[in-house]
Amino acid sequence: MSPPDDEAQTHTPIAVLGAGSWGTALAIQLARAHRPTRLWGRNTAELAAMSAARVNARYLPQVAFPASLTIEHDLAKAVEGVGIVLIAIPSHAFRDALVQLAPHLTAHQHVAWATKGFELSSGLLPHQIARALLPGVPLAVLSGPTFAREVGQGLPTAMTVASEDELFAKELARSLSGEHFRAYTSLDIVGVEVGGATKNVLAIATGLADGMGFGANTRAALITRGLVEMTRLGTALGARADTFMGLSALGDLVLTCTDDQSRNRRFGLAMARGLTSQAALLEIGQVVEGFQAAAAVHAVARRLHVDMPIAHEVYRVLYEHVPLKEAVAALMGRDLKAE
Numbered sequence: 001m002s003p004p005d006d007e008a009q010t011h012t013p014i015a016v017l018g019a020g021s022w023g024t025a026l027a028i029q030l031a032r033a034h035r036p037t038r039l040w041g042r043n044t045a046e047l048a049a050m051s052a053a054r055v056n057a058r059y060l061p062q063v064a065f066p067a068s069l070t071i072e073h074d075l076a077k078a079v080e081g082v083g084i085v086l087i088a089i090p091s092h093a094f095r096d097a098l099v100q101l102a103p104h105l106t107a108h109q110h111v112a113w114a115t116k117g118f119e120l121s122s123g124l125l126p127h128q129i130a131r132a133l134l135p136g137v138p139l140a141v142l143s144g145p146t147f148a149r150e151v152g153q154g155l156p157t158a159m160t161v162a163s164e165d166e167l168f169a170k171e172l173a174r175s176l177s178g179e180h181f182r183a184y185t186s187l188d189i190v191g192v193e194v195g196g197a198t199k200n201v202l203a204i205a206t207g208l209a210d211g212m213g214f215g216a217n218t219r220a221a222l223i224t225r226g227l228v229e230m231t232r233l234g235t236a237l238g239a240r241a242d243t244f245m246g247l248s249a250l251g252d253l254v255l256t257c258t259d260d261q262s263r264n265r266r267f268g269l270a271m272a273r274g275l276t277s278q279a280a281l282l283e284i285g286q287v288v289e290g291f292q293a294a295a296a297v298h299a300v301a302r303r304l305h306v307d308m309p310i311a312h313e314v315y316r317v318l319y320e321h322v323p324l325k326e327a328v329a330a331l332m333g334r335d336l337k338a339e
Helices: 004-011 021-032 044-053 075-079 091-104 126-133 148-152 166-176 189-211 215-236 241-245 247-258 263-272 277-284 289-304 309-319 324-332
Strands: 014-017 037-040 060-064 069-071 084-087 110-113 139-143 157-162 181-186
Touching: 014 021, 014 075, 021 037, 021 060, 021 069, 021 148, 021 166, 037 075, 044 069, 060 148, 075 091, 084 091, 084 166, 091 110, 091 126, 091 289, 110 126, 110 166, 126 139, 126 189, 139 166, 139 189, 139 247, 157 166, 157 189, 157 247, 166 181, 181 189, 189 215, 189 241, 189 247, 189 263, 189 289, 189 309, 215 241, 215 247, 215 289, 215 309, 241 247, 247 263, 263 277, 263 289, 289 309, 309 324
Parallel strands: 014 037, 014 084, 037 069, 084 110, 110 139, 157 181
Antiparallel strands: 139 157
16 A cells, blocks of 8 residues: 555646647646646637537547546646646746746645756756746656657657656656556756757758658668767766666657657758748647757857757758758768767
C-alpha cells in the first residue's frame, strides 16, 4: 500500500495551462493516469466548445476527454487547490504566463512546464525565467520525444522529468506514468532544456536537406553532428554531457528530424520547395518553435563562443536570406578535422 502522503497526492488535482495540442494531450494523459486534471486556455470560445463536446476538435478530434478531465475558464479557479501547475505553451509566451500565474500561487504548490526554447530577448532558459519570477517555488521541466497526437491516442511514449527537487520530479513522473506512458527523472534541468531548445533548429536543417533531395546519408550526418552541437552548447551552460544521450536530447532530436508530424521539419521542407520563411509559417498554420529558436540559439552560441555550424547556417538561411546552396557549400567547405 502506498504511504498516506502519496495517496493524498494522487487525489490532488493538477492544472494544465495551455489548451493547444500539447497541453490537451498532457491533460488527457494525466486524467487517463487517474489524476484529477483541470485544463485552462486563453480562448474562451474554444474552451466552451471543448467543455460541451468533451473533445478538442481543433487539435485532437479523435480523442475523447477522460471523465477526470475538466475544462476551467477562469485561471484563478483552475489553479485553486492544485498540487502542480503544468504549463504547456510556446516559449515566446512563457514569461507572460508566469507573470499571470504568480499572484494565484499559494504555499506548497509546484510549477512545471513542457515549454521548449531559449527566450529570444534574453537568451534565458525557461527555468532561469521561472526562478526569477517564482522564487522559492519547486520547479520542473517535462521534455522528450513526443508528438501530441500519439500521446493523446495513448500510444507507447517515454519522456523525462527534470528538477533539482528530486521528490518533485518523482511525483510528476508518477502522475504521468500509466500503461502506455513512462516518465524517467533527471536532476539535470539545464541539459534537458537545452535539448528541447536546440532540436527544432536542427529539424529545420534536416527538412531543408530532405527537401533538396540530399538523401538519408545527409540526414544521418545532420542528426549526428547536430547532437554534437547540442552537447557543446549544453555543457557550456553547465549541463552534463551524458544527458544528451537520453530522451530529452538524442531521442527528441531523432523524432523531430525524421517524422513529418514535426512542424519544424515540415517548415524546412516547405522552404526547400521555394517558399519564403513567412509563407512556410503560414502554410504550417501553427507555431513553428524552431523559427525563433534559430535566432535565440545563434545569439547564445555567439555569446558563449560555442561552434555550432549547422545551427549557424540555419540562422543564415532564415534571417540573412542566404540561398540554400550557399549554406550547404559553407558546411561542406569547412576545414577537415578529427571527429
